[in-house]
Amino acid sequence: MNLLDILTYVFALTAILGAFTVVMHPNPLYSALGLLLNFFSLAVLYMLLKSPLLSLIQIIVYSGGIVVFFLFVVMLLNLRSPQSDRDFSFKGIFALIFFLLLAIFSIFGIITFNLQPLQPAYMSAKVIGKYMLTDGLFAFELSSFVLLVAIIAAVALVKKEESK
Amino acid sequence: MNFVKDIYLIQPELVLSIGVLVSLLVDIVSTKSTKFLVPIFSLIALSITAFFVLTNFYNEGEAFKMLSITSLSRAFDIAILLGAAITTLLAWDREGEHHFLVLSATLGAMVLVKSISFISFILSLELFSFAVIGQIALSKDLAGTGAALKFFILSVIASSFIILGAALLYGIFGTFYFPKIFLETSFKPIFQAKPLFFIISFILIFVGLAFKISAVPFHFWTPDVFRGAHSSVAGFIATVSKASAFGFLVNFLYIIFGNVPYLWGEILIWLGAITMLVGNLAALGENDIKRMLGYSTIAHAGYILVAFGIGTDTSIGAAIFYLIVYTLMTLGAFAVVNSIGENNSSLENYKGLSKNNGIQAFLLLIFMVSLAGIPPTAGFVGKFYLFSEVIKSGEYALAIWAFLNGVISAFYYIRPVFYAYGREPKYEVKSALNPAIMLAFIVGFVGILYLGLAPSALLDFISSAFTH
Numbered sequence: 226m227n228l229l230d231i232l233t234y235v236f237a238l239t240a241i242l243g244a245f246t247v248v249m250h251p252n253p254l255y256s257a258l259g260l261l262l263n264f265f266s267l268a269v270l271y272m273l274l275k276s277p278l279l280s281l282i283q284i285i286v287y288s289g290g291i292v293v294f295f296l297f298v299v300m301l302l303n304l305r306s307p308q309s310d311r312d313f314s315f316k317g318i319f320a321l322i323f324f325l326l327l328a329i330f331s332i333f334g335i336i337t338f339n340l341q342p343l344q345p346a347y348m349s350a351k352v353i354g355k356y357m358l359t360d361g362l363f364a365f366e367l368s369s370f371v372l373l374v375a376i377i378a379a380v381a382l383v384k385k386e387e388s389k
Numbered sequence: 390m391n392f393v394k395d396i397y398l399i400q401p402e403l404v405l406s407i408g409v410l411v412s413l414l415v416d417i418v419s420t421k422s423t424k425f426l427v428p429i430f431s432l433i434a435l436s437i438t439a440f441f442v443l444t445n446f447y448n449e450g451e452a453f454k455m456l457s458i459t460s461l462s463r464a465f466d467i468a469i470l471l472g473a474a475i476t477t478l479l480a481w482d483r484e485g486e487h488h489f490l491v492l493s494a495t496l497g498a499m500v501l502v503k504s505i506s507f508i509s510f511i512l513s514l515e516l517f518s519f520a521v522i523g524q525i526a527l528s529k530d531l532a533g534t535g536a537a538l539k540f541f542i543l544s545v546i547a548s549s550f551i552i553l554g555a556a557l558l559y560g561i562f563g564t565f566y567f568p569k570i571f572l573e574t575s576f577k578p579i580f581q582a583k584p585l586f587f588i589i590s591f592i593l594i595f596v597g598l599a600f601k602i603s604a605v606p607f608h609f610w611t612p613d614v615f616r617g618a619h620s621s622v623a624g625f626i627a628t629v630s631k632a633s634a635f636g637f638l639v640n641f642l643y644i645i646f647g648n649v650p651y652l653w654g655e656i657l658i659w660l661g662a663i664t665m666l667v668g669n670l671a672a673l674g675e676n677d678i679k680r681m682l683g684y685s686t687i688a689h690a691g692y693i694l695v696a697f698g699i700g701t702d703t704s705i706g707a708a709i710f711y712l713i714v715y716t717l718m719t720l721g722a723f724a725v726v727n728s729i730g731e732n733n734s735s736l737e738n739y740k741g742l743s744k745n746n747g748i749q750a751f752l753l754l755i756f757m758v759s760l761a762g763i764p765p766t767a768g769f770v771g772k773f774y775l776f777s778e779v780i781k782s783g784e785y786a787l788a789i790w791a792f793l794n795g796v797i798s799a800f801y802y803i804r805p806v807f808y809a810y811g812r813e814p815k816y817e818v819k820s821a822l823n824p825a826i827m828l829a830f831i832v833g834f835v836g837i838l839y840l841g842l843a844p845s846a847l848l849d850f851i852s853s854a855f856t857h
Contacts, residue, residue, distance in 0.1 A: 327589070330585065330589050331557070331586075331589060333585065334557075334585045334586035334589060335560075335586075337585060337586075360453075360454065361508070362392075362453065363395075363452070363453035363455050363456070363509065364455065364508045364509055364512055367500065367509060367512045367513060367516065368512055370406065370409070370493060370496065370497075370516055371512060371515050371516045371519060373493075374490065374493045374516060374519045374520050374523065375519050377413070377486055377489060377490070377523070378486070378490060378519060378520070378522065378523030378526070380486075381484065381486035381523065381527060382523070382526055382527070382529075
């Protein structure tokens, strides 16, 4: 086990920790910070997989943009008072059982399958850009439609009712 | 890099995507008095797309390593475009953005049925879902917003299941491309000997798709969303969403899981059998026609799922025929709901409908009779072919079960008709009959009677998709 492996495990663990914080923490502010931890750990994992561009995009777009927006919303709505309505519920138990089964089966599946470790290829900006304009062209254009629809729908929703 | 052939293959999608963009411009240019230009343009775009679909019906191939264009997927396109055109008629008076969203959702659905890569699959699914959420939320009352929120959260959950399943498959095979997964499973017996991973990813992705086709036990959102949404949007979810999800199911089942049919054949048949029973039983006690139609779509999803579980070419052909018929009759029923009034969807308002609104009452009779599967309507022919496929495959118990379900469904389909003709009017219902609704009525009425009396033309056309 070399240094890279240790780093991978450490940041995989912090990613899971961050995700748990998002779901479990009663204070939404800390949940947003947990999301930040998760995104940052993922960025490091991308770096370890030899994709520096993806890693930087992860930090700039997700950590820099989206988490900051979440924090703004939390501050604006003033959601700081912790809510403690976590009662015993069968739905929660079912979700927990489902999650545990999924996790156990996945781990069991990985062990029986004897998966080979990922062979990372160096993903530079050049490689990604070339992929987007050649093999991934169709997906690239399709995602532009997804964004357009999201924008138009959002604008149409907040548009004021015209007087009829 | 040679995209010429790929672009040649996806002509209909390109035409529709140009239509999506131009419809935005038409919306901006049109003023309040020329608002009708947007739906007219939308219909023109859909018709041109349908023309390209029909002229390219037998052009098959693979485009961009993400789409597999087959005659079968083009047959699903016809159901999708038909549904989109009729819903455009139902939503004639709504905002221009609505028609833009209908067109873009149709584009997403058309790409979805041809996806053979998880990238295009997830992107087109998101395109479709976003556009539908926008359509629901555009009716800015409390019910519409609530329905939009409910649909949004469930779509996100469904998508996250699908993405997790796709990630697991990527972890095994290192590719998003379905045919490559098929090859890997063909040559490595380990995938057949130890299918655990396969089962997990199948379940995850199928759960996501079951949300879309509202199969039991993932059906709870359907009646609530249908109740809150505008009837055109409810009809759109009931028909186009189902057609696209079933179209993708063909690629999903026969390519990725084509080597392990024993995994899913029985599951689909059982799921379909339970789905039809739950949908029919729940619809029996419903006093709101929109919610009733919601449960009825669940039941119809069950019939189609059974045909997919049998999995022969002819049974898939019968399923496509049924989808087209189902599109006509469900949207016809929603057109009646639309003309009676969005807020008058309680069955109390349908009492004595024949006295004041004779046309709507008569059409309600036709569409409900067709939904119940009584001759001489198309609903009977569709059910007949579907059930005869079930009998041909040797599943006699299943055929009896499906037939019994058809009998149950007759009770709740006939109830509104009975109210309309046999009861005295309780409330004064002011109905709206604009030319667009009339056109929708005519398309539904003529289509149902034509397909009911002379189904062979469409059936031959659909079976030519398999045999040409």
